[in-house]
Amino acid sequence: MARDASAYQLIDAREEAVDPIYRIGPFDVLTISVFNEPSLSFQSIPVDAAGQFDYPLIGTIVAEGMTVAQLTQEIKTRLDSQYYRDSRVTVFVTSSASQFVVVEGQVEEPGRYELPQGRASLLEVIALAKSPTNTAKLDQIMVFREIEGERHGAVFNLADIRRGAVDDPLLRGGDVVVVGYSSLKGAFRDFLTTAPFFNVFTRF
Known part of the structure; x- marks a missing residue:
C-alpha cells in the first residue's frame, strides 16, 4: 500500500x-431526442454491459468512451447520411451508473x-x-x-x-x-x- x-x-x-469531460459507460441511462421526430425521441435508453444500445433506423451504437457531444454527432451523422438533411439531435446522460x-x-x-x-x-x-x-x-x-x-x-x-x-x-x-x-x-x-x-x- x-x-x-x-x-x-x-x-x-x-x-x-x-479528465473533466464525462465519458459514457456501461449501464448509463440516456435521454435522446430528435427535433420534430417523436418516434426517434426517448426519455430513457439504457446502455448495456457492452457499452452499446440499439437505436431506430441506424441500429447498434457503441457509446462507451464517447462524450455526449461525440455521441450526438454520431447519431446525427448516421441519420443524415440516409434519412435526413440536417437532423437536430440532443443527448443527455440521465443516470450515470459507470x-x-x-x-x-x-x-x-x-x-x-x-x-x-x-x-x-x-x-x-x-x-x-x-x-x-x-x-x-x-x-x-x-x-x-x-x-x-x-x-x-x-x-x-x-x-x-x-x-x-x-x-x-x-x-x-x-x-x-x-x-x-x-x-x-x-x-x-x-x-x-x-x-x-x-x-x-x-x-x-
Whole structure:
C-alpha cells in the first residue's frame, strides 16, 4: 500500500490530472431526442454491459468512451447520411451508473455512491457515506484503484486532510474507499458502554 508522497503520486491530487469531460459507460441511462421526430425521441435508453444500445433506423451504437457531444454527432451523422438533411439531435446522460465509488468499513452508511460529475474529493466521498464512525481509524483511509488492469492501493490520513496539512485527493469512478477500524477506539467504546459505575475502577 502506497503511503504519504507515494500515495499522492498514485492517486494524483491535482485537478488537472482528472479528465473533466464525462465519458459514457456501461449501464448509463440516456435521454435522446430528435427535433420534430417523436418516434426517434426517448426519455430513457439504457446502455448495456457492452457499452452499446440499439437505436431506430441506424441500429447498434457503441457509446462507451464517447462524450455526449461525440455521441450526438454520431447519431446525427448516421441519420443524415440516409434519412435526413440536417437532423437536430440532443443527448443527455440521465443516470450515470459507470461513475461511482464504493465506500466500505467504518462509515455510517457504507455503499455505492454516484459521482454526478465523474469525480469527487476523498472528503466529499466520505461525506456521502455520512462520515466516519466513532471507531474509525482516521489515519488509515485506503483507496483502491484499477490502473492498466492492475489493482493498486494508497493510504491517506483523513485527520491531516481535514486540517489542511495535506491535499484532499480527487477520486474517480470505479475507486473503492475503505475506512479502517481502530481497535483502541472500539475497546474504549465497549468500556464506556459496559462500565457499571462512574468513578469506579474496572478491568480493561
